Amino acid sequence: MKYTEILEVVRQYIEQFYDAKEDSTLTFHNFAHTHDVVTHATKMAKHYGLDERETFVVTTASWFHDTGYYTGEANGHEQRGAEMAGGFLKNLGVKEELIQEVQKCIMATVMPQKPENLLQQIMCDADLYHFGTEQFSERNMLMQEEVERKTGCKIDNNNWRKATICLLESHFFKTGYGRELLEYGKKKNLERLKRKETRGMMRKSHIPNSCLGE
CATH class of the missing domain: 1.10.3210.10 (Hypothetical protein af1432)
Incomplete structure (x- = not known):
């Protein structure tokens, strides 16, 4: 063949x-x-x-x-x-x-x-390769935009960020190649999201209760 x-x-x-x-x-x-x-x-x-x-x-x-x-x-x-x-x-x-x-x-x-062999592991890591690259933020915004367009509903950025944090925390690269080359970049992307999450919570904590309807 x-x-x-x-x-x-x-x-x-x-x-x-x-x-x-x-x-x-x-x-x-x-x-x-x-x-x-x-x-x-x-x-x-x-x-x-x-x-x-x-x-x-x-x-x-x-x-x-x-x-x-x-x-x-x-x-x-x-x-x-x-x-x-x-x-x-x-x-x-x-x-x-x-x-x-x-x-x-x-x-x-x-x-x-849940890959069962090396070929499937390669396929999985190739699909989510961007998790560990500098292009992650751009790709993640495109993913959010796609979901919004498909559903016709605007997604709160804070909710999307929380969901993305959960996704990255639960994910791990399947190949040694992916772990060696991409895991560090994924960790940095995750840390960046968590910093934004923390800043958002700090800003909210400084808003008077009357402004939050409490």
Whole structure:
């Protein structure tokens, strides 16, 4: 099987898919995010010396992992993305065993993430790679904007920050690569959020009770 040739077909298909399914409400889960995930997964595949078959699995899973956002609600998008990948790869003559590996990598990204092998661990860390980067604040704002657009409801910034703090505190990178490269950055992002939380609480504590309706 010529993995590189099939990967090129997959890449072209996903690019066309996102072009055709453009959705202005998806400010985070879009082609830019997918491309980032593919880039990070490919980088980790090289770091771990994966062979062509293994690299094909994680890269293909990365291309398809968020396509389900464009075919239904956020809930269950992983399953829909896995099904789309399965149908597409089957039409290309990819063996069922290999298709299932791709699908399991996609399904490993369901929160809370529970990867069962290195390939799934790589997929999980590639998906949440931004947790440990300087781009986290920007990506987090895009995620908040996406939820607001999808629900039609404005989210209080303090509530969103609290939820994000809980998310980062409960998360851990699954690969040694992720822990070594990204854990420190995630810790800094978490500390930054907590400082903002503390400042907000201090400001509120200086507001007269009459202003708070108490």
